[in-house]
Amino acid sequence: MTVYLIRRLMQSALVVLAMTVILFLGVYAIGDPVEILISPDADQIERERAIAALGLDKPLWLQYVTFLQNAMRGDLGRSFVFNEPALKLILQKMPATLELAFAATIFAVLIGLPLGLWAGLRPDALSSRVIMAGSILGFSLPTFWVGLMLIMVFAVQLGWLPSTGRGPTAEFLGVQWSFLTLQGLRHLVLPAFNLSLFKISLVIRLTRAGVRETVLMDYVKFARAKGLSPRRVIFVHVLKNIMIPVLTVTALEFGSTIAFSVVTESIFAWPGMGKLIIDSIYVLDRPVIVAYLMIIVFMFIVLNFAVDVMYSALDPRVRLQDQRG
């Protein structure tokens, strides 16, 4: 297994490097770095000073090296708007986004798995058809529109839940989290549900496909032939087999969820990284944009790698295959 892990680690490192090149080129070659990195309000003298400081007059490859060096040190530029290091800004907002993404993932599994199981075990029932139709809606509907509808129904019309913002927070491990307070939870429900909708549909379809395939397998028939109760057959034999792919995909999608939180955070005015980037794009606070992209790409790749490790730990067949190979 270690050989496999090292190989994956190298691959991930390569991808990270490739991404830095792309981002670098995007900023320094395609876009106009002067526009992007230097505040538009700067006058000529400040500009020239900034250009010299940022090394924009040096050859491209040298700029790349500086870029990388700075990135390693954690210096990803300074925000025009807030005049703070971009990295610090983003890290401040990260807990809010992570909270949202986790809640959405939990919703996706808690809601999607049982529904998918039901639809898989009774494929011809009316309820199953409704569930499958719902899942098509779930991934067709644009997230932002669903968010609007949720606000309209639950906040405006019914007044059950707050419409925008993050609730009060409590501290845990040195970071402020809102799910630790009751009001915080109330604020979390709608945006998390909104964000989770796409994943719920995914989980439903995956689970259902997995169940339909597994139920036909010989070992399920054998389990029944042994006289096991239907509950045990479903919840141990069938479920354990489909859990692995479902959990893997869910974990892989976590990165995607964080990316898509951009939309949800905008609608619900949730103060996370996503909202920060959209606001930054509006006001053309380019250093923050660049820093955000760097961080999220990095997170993404780390996440994929972690999932690979987890997968090989979970599936006994993969684990031993690598031991032998």
Place this chain on the structure above:
Amino acid sequence: MTPPPAEAATLGAAPLPAAAPPREETPLRRFVADFAESRVALGAFACFVAIVLAALFAPWIAPQNPYDLAQLDIMDGRMPPGTVGGAGFTYLLGTDDQGRDMFSGILYGLRISLAVGAGSAFIAFCVGTALGLIAAYFGGRTDTIIMRVVDLQLSFPSILVALMILAFLGKGILNVVIAIVVVEWAYYARTVRGTALVERRREYIEAATCLALSHSRIVFRHLLPNCMPPLIVIGTMQIARAIALEATLSFLGLGVPVTEPSLGLLIANGYEYMLSGRYWISFYPGIALLVTIVVINLVGDQLRDVLNPRLRR
């Protein structure tokens, strides 16, 4: 115990029924018949055609041209659906803050949404298919390189890629199209490469190669048509995805300019009025967007079932 004479003549074989001349079953006819098996898909397709026609003929159908400032009466702004306006005609779906008729706005918005969505999807189709075919046909290093790029790109969420591109290039319709093309080409490439790899081994390609036909001829005249079925399915879904992506980007203010609003932008405009109860400004464009996307996805779903060779009944 002798069997009746007729049966004796057909020992060991069942007698043939009197054959009626069969209706000519071309692949197209069978495809249409298979597709029509699902009434939901059929309804969805009809709906889709209606939407496209409405968008095409918008200038003639719409009671008002919402971008002609002369026709607007700002006093009619924010009217609920059904109000009769100053000009004498009914605002079927209400008006927005500038007094623009929502119904007309939606029709014009549909045009933009469909044009940008379908247009980008089509360009992505051309680029992706070409690259996928090249990868499959030439194999070896070309294949590896192209597929690595595809895998890399597909592992990133579409919105992230789009954001990156718009961050570097700025706003505007052209950049949105570019962003969508960059997001979508990889799906086409991967699909077509898979199919093409299989088709490439078939005899007709061998035959064409023996005839010393040029590469481009083989690829485009022989290989491509046989790879079409999964491409059609993917293409349909991608159009829906492109429309949704454009709407999302426009909603976030990163997409089309205000002068030519797509449905996404219309929804964004009405967002602030949601909380004060004037839901129609966002709601109806949202429904229009929703219906369009769902309908396309339903058609695509049925297409996938019909064109899937493994489900051949």
Place this chain on the structure above:
Amino acid sequence: MVATLEVRSLRTHFFTKAGVLKAVDDVSFSIGEGRVLGLVGESGSGKTVTGFSILGLVDPPGRVVGGEILFKGRDLTGLSEEEWRQLRGRDIAMIFQDPMMTLNPVLRIDTQMIETVLAHERVSEQAARARAREALVQVGIPSPDERLKAYPHQFSGGMRQRVAIAIALLHRPALIIADEPTTALDVTIQGQILYEVQKLCRDTGTSLIWITHDLSVVAGLADEICVMYAGRIVEKGPVDAVLDAPLHPYTAGLIGSVPSRNVRGKRLAQIPGMTPSLLSLPPGCAFRSRCPRADDACLAEPEMTSPRPGREIRCFHPHLVDLVA
């Protein structure tokens, strides 16, 4: 004395879109205590479906449409799901063909054995584990404690099948149905398993139905043999008598096509033609189109007759001529 199992005129049909498939069409046989019945036929002859029918494991679109299944005098055809569940694994057990697909790949061996014990008896987990261990010893698996903690894919094919046999024996069932259990194994292992199963059944007094397409397997193992063709039994009788002097042309063809019976250098004898599709069976005797002795009489459906005591066949033209006193 009541037979362990008596099947009378069993009919199991599959209702597919293409038509009604009569997989089992009027099958009758009986087995006494401690006896071994060989159920022989080509693939598609209905032997596996017969086995499933006895355990009530025929899944839609198939179902048992007629006949009686008397297990120790009790008719199983009207049982409720819960009664079936109690019966399976405890009174009647089944061994499937491919042990790789029969054992759940993501569950450990001990889990799969202990759950079988606990499905029918209220004992502690330790007691169940002890029973499982003992069962493994009984089937000749070395280091049973380690093996219990292993996963199916860590075993060889022969071992896995032994585990399956161990599971079948856990509750000392009165009847075991073995569906081609050695087909997927090496010939040498085949011999071992055959011998051990025979010994175990003799020791415990368990009746055994051994389903196979391989006559040579049946020859050394069974007491009685039933030959099936196209869903019907065409010949029944004591194994030595049937194999030495087959009455039905199909049986004769089967025996004649066994390679060891043929002369070296000459072409292998074969039954001409192919098994008919069960969806479009010709009228009359199903073997008619391939039978060297068929004539117009065979256009009518033959019934089971008993030309000699202890022998039954379904044919208008039995090989009576070969029965030399």
